[in-house]
Amino acid sequence: MKKNLITIICTILFTLVFYYFILPPINLSSPLFWFFIFVVCLVYNFISLLVKNAIEKNRILKYNKIHYMLPICLGCILLIIILVNLVCSPLFNAKSYSQRIKVSENHEFTKDVAPVDFTKTPLIDKDSSEKLGDRKMGEFTTWVSQFYVSDLYTQINYNNEIIRVTPLEYADIIKYFANHDEGIKGYIKVNSVDGTASLVTLDKGMKYLPSAYFFENLERKLRLSYPTTIFDEETFEIDNEGNPYWIIPTVKYTGVGLKKEITGAVILDPITGKSKKYNKEDVPTWVDHLYSADLIIEQIDNWGEYRNGFFNSMFGQKDVINTTEGYNYLVMDDDVYLYTGITSVSSDESNLGFVLVNLRTKETNYYLCPGAEEFSAMASAEGLVQEKEYEASFPLLINLNNKPTYLLSLKDNAGLVKMYAFIDVADYQKVVVSDASLGIEAAKEKYLSENNSVDESNLKTKEITIKKITSAVIDSNTMYYITDTDNNLYYVDIKVNRYLLPFLEKDDKINISYSEGDISQIRSLTK
Numbered sequence: 001m002k003k004n005l006i007t008i009i010c011t012i013l014f015t016l017v018f019y020y021f022i023l024p025p026i027n028l029s030s031p032l033f034w035f036f037i038f039v040v041c042l043v044y045n046f047i048s049l050l051v052k053n054a055i056e057k058n059r060i061l062k063y064n065k066i067h068y069m070l071p072i073c074l075g076c077i078l079l080i081i082i083l084v085n086l087v088c089s090p091l092f093n094a095k096s097y098s099q100r101i102k103v104s105e106n107h108e109f110t111k112d113v114a115p116v117d118f119t120k121t122p123l124i125d126k127d128s129s130e131k132l133g134d135r136k137m138g139e140f141t142t143w144v145s146q147f148y149v150s151d152l153y154t155q156i157n158y159n160n161e162i163i164r165v166t167p168l169e170y171a172d173i174i175k176y177f178a179n180h181d182e183g184i185k186g187y188i189k190v191n192s193v194d195g196t197a198s199l200v201t202l203d204k205g206m207k208y209l210p211s212a213y214f215f216e217n218l219e220r221k222l223r224l225s226y227p228t229t230i231f232d233e234e235t236f237e238i239d240n241e242g243n244p245y246w247i248i249p250t251v252k253y254t255g256v257g258l259k260k261e262i263t264g265a266v267i268l269d270p271i272t273g274k275s276k277k278y279n280k281e282d283v284p285t286w287v288d289h290l291y292s293a294d295l296i297i298e299q300i301d302n303w304g305e306y307r308n309g310f311f312n313s314m315f316g317q318k319d320v321i322n323t324t325e326g327y328n329y330l331v332m333d334d335d336v337y338l339y340t341g342i343t344s345v346s347s348d349e350s351n352l353g354f355v356l357v358n359l360r361t362k363e364t365n366y367y368l369c370p371g372a373e374e375f376s377a378m379a380s381a382e383g384l385v386q387e388k389e390y391e392a393s394f395p396l397l398i399n400l401n402n403k404p405t406y407l408l409s410l411k412d413n414a415g416l417v418k419m420y421a422f423i424d425v426a427d428y429q430k431v432v433v434s435d436a437s438l439g440i441e442a443a444k445e446k447y448l449s450e451n452n453s454v455d456e457s458n459l460k461t462k463e464i465t466i467k468k469i470t471s472a473v474i475d476s477n478t479m480y481y482i483t484d485t486d487n488n489l490y491y492v493d494i495k496v497n498r499y500l501l502p503f504l505e506k507d508d509k510i511n512i513s514y515s516e517g518d519i520s521q522i523r524s525l526t527k
Contacts, residue, residue, distance in 0.1 A: 003051045010051075011044040023223040025230045031257040034081065038074055045070045081256050088255035090302070094310040100259065101299040103355065107365045109404050112356070113332065116398040116407075118440045122155065122162045122192035122331065123409065123417075125393045129153050129164045129197075131415050133188040136197040143168070143199075146175045149188055150210075154235045155329050155336060156288045158242075162192045162331045167236050167244065167270070169211035176213050183207040183271065187236070187244055206244060206270035210234075221273060222248060226266065229277075235289040244270055247287055250277070260298075262291055262362075283360065288336040290360045296338055297323050300355060300364070304342065320345040321352060326374050326394045335360055339397050341374055342366065350376070351425075354397065354404075369404050372428030377406045380428045381421035385410060390418055397425070401448060409436070422447035449493065449521065459513045459523060464488070466508045480504075482522070490514060492522035500527055 024036040049067055090097045124132070133149050147168040155164050168184045170176040183205020190197045210218050222231060232249040239245060246268040252261055265283050268275035283290055304321035305313040313320055324341035331337070336359050341351040353368040372380070378392035388410075395406035403424065410419040410433065417436045420443040424430035432450050434443035464484040471480050471494075478494040480501050490512070494501050504510065504527075513524045 003048075003055050006051050007044065007048045010047045011040065014043050014047075015040050020220075023219055025223070026228045027230055029253040029256055030230050034077075034256060038078075041070060041074055085255040085258055088258050090306055090310050090313075092310075094306040094313070097259065097302040098306040100261070100302050101296070101357075101362065101364055103300070103303055103364045103366050105366045105368070107367055109367045109369060110399055110402045112365060112367075113330070113399045115402070116400050116405075118193075118444070120160075120162060120193065120331070121396065121398065121407070121440075122329070123396075123407075123420075123440065124164075124190065124192045124195045125409070126153050126155075126164065127393070127415060128195070128409075128411075128417065129190040129192065132190050132195055132197040133166060136188060136199055137168075140199060143186070145171075146179055147171055147184055150236070152236050153190070154237055154289060155192060155331075156237050157331050157334050157336060158189075158238060159240055160334070164190045164192055165236060165238055165244075167206060167209060169209055173213060176211070179205075180207065180212065180216060184209065187238075189238075200242065202244070202271070204271050208246070208268060208270045208273050216273075218246060218268070218270075222266065222268065222275075225275060226277065229266070231266070232260075232262065232295070233292055235292075237287060237289065239284075239286045246270055247289060249290055249292070260295060262295070265290055285334065285360070288360060291357070291362055293327055293338050293359075296357050296359070296362070297327065297340060300340070300342075300357075305345075317345050323355075324351065324373055324375070328394050328396055330356065330397065343373055367404075369425060371404070371425035372406070372423065374406070377423045377425075377428045377431070378408060380431050381408060381410060381423060381433060384421075384431060384433050385419065388418070389413070392421065395423070400444065424451070460516060461511070461513045463509060463511050464490075466504060466506055466510065468506065469504055481519075489519045490522050491519055492525065496522060497525055500525065 018036065018039065022032070022036055024030060024032040027033055045067055052064065130151060130153060133153070137144055137149050148171050150166045150169050153164040153166045155162070165187060167187045170179065185202045185205040186199050188197065189200050207216050208218050208221050212218065215221065215224070218234065230251040230253070232251050234246050234248045237245055237247050248266045248268065249262045250264045250266060252263050253259065262280055264277060264279040265287070266275050266277050280290060300323050308319055312318055321342050322345055324343050327338055327340040329336055330339055338357045338359055339354055341354045343351050351371055351373050353366060353370070355364055355366050357364045374395055377395055381392045382390060390410035390412060393409040393411065395408040398405050398407050400422065406423040406425055408421050409417045410421060412418050419433045419436050420440055421431060421433045422443065430451050432447040434446045466482055467485045468483040469480060471478055480492050480494065482490040482492070484490070492501065508527065511526045512522045514520045514522045
């Protein structure tokens with residue numbers, strides 16, 4: 001009786017301490033829960049063995065029947081888990097795995113995605129945002145010694161502004177003890193369009209953070225509030241009034257740890273610690289990230305791999321497709337969308353198309369658009385300025401002149417944006433780079449001009465009579481400069497109509513389409 005009591009007390013103490021640090025959900029479908037149970041049982045067995053032999057003063061460890069039976073039982077449980085997961089695996093449920101995400105395939109990119117508006121285009125990527133945020137934090141000398149800037153930088157739509165937000169964190173446990181009574185009264189906000197960074201101060205400090213300790217630690221606060229709930233990775237967002245919140249998706253599994261699916265979210269106020277659990281259909285619309293990028297990509301890969309069965313994904317591989325390695329975000333209609341390319345399983349350097357996924361609703365559209373794979377496009381842009389050794393950012397996907405187009409930045413070794421590049425998705429040989437100091441609009445005009453692309457919505461048409469026409473060679477291209485009888489000035493690349501332009505003379509009448517300016521650019525002409 002004595003040895004059993006000692007064993008139980010020691011095991012309970014170990015279990016409480018172990019639970020405090022591991023924080024497993026009390027849920028049979030969680031792998032972490034079973035790991036916790038197995039460790040506790042093995043520790044119980046070990047303590048029981050030590051106590052028994054200590055009380056009986058055995059010099060050599062002697063085993064009772066229970067010391068053999070408990071590991072055997074745990075082995076049987078592990079075997080059952082393996083068998084259950086095998087039955088629930090894609091081997092027997094390929095169709096179910098392929099339907100984890102509903103992909104709508106009958107869509108046109110130029111109809112779903114509005115023409116690019118550079119006042120609402122996130123040109124500042126996460127790496128640049130981190131540098132801007134660190135620089136802004138460095139301006140506050142009293143804060144920088146106590147806190148550091150988290151690397152979360154969640155991209156959100158905040159009152160029609162595209163921004164990244166990230167909290168400040170305690171620098172270490174000493175800084176935690178010095179500041180936890182008031183909490184951290186600020187977070188970093190970076191405008192993804194113009195790069196403006198600011199430290200937003202709060203009236204009351206945030207206390208529930210990943211870097212906090214004891215019962216103010218975010219993970220511990222969540223687990224003690226929702227002991228049976230399985231959580232996905234948290235994101236940091238702000239509501240429409242600028243109040244900070246943690247968004248923690250809730251998860252269910254099939255079997256043990258298989259086929260993860262989001263069921264809703266817990267939204268926790270980091271200032272007060274109050275939280276509320278939502279079903280996924282009830283999550284507030286200001287929340288932009290309910291589904292993580294990793295989960296979305298996993299589910300799209302399952303859709304592409306298993307839609308024709310498990311064995312086809314392994315052997316025949318007919319119509320088997322996968323996502324490309326990278327991804328980026330688009331912001332449309334107050335929501336954030338993930339986009340990534342779709343390529344064949346053979347992993348060539350071209351895409352079959354791409355998907356857009358709403359990260360709040362999981363609405364997914366597939367656009368068939370054969371073209372350049374993102375990293376091939378990046379290499380193409382880097383190749384044009386290889387002597388400068390600039391590094392390309394992962395491209396943004398935009399609708400430029402009713403064509404899917406990659407837009408990316410070229411950075412120097414310090415991470416500063418030096419150039420912009422536009423690349424035709426369908427033909428990555430059509431790439432134009434421009435000095436970032438001239439602005440994004442100038443880069444766009446250069447790309448459209450060099451590729452003879454026409455933004456038809458802004459074109460005007462009329463008939464003119466030539467008063468004067470001259471030519472000049474600019475950057476190896478022949479350009480013609482025309483003055484009409486009303487003294488309006490025009491210029492036109494010979495590529496627009498190489499069979500007509502060399503033969504035009506004074507007093508010829510021509511029909512033109514042109515974009516208006518101090519010197520208007522002729523986009524098309526006929527005689």
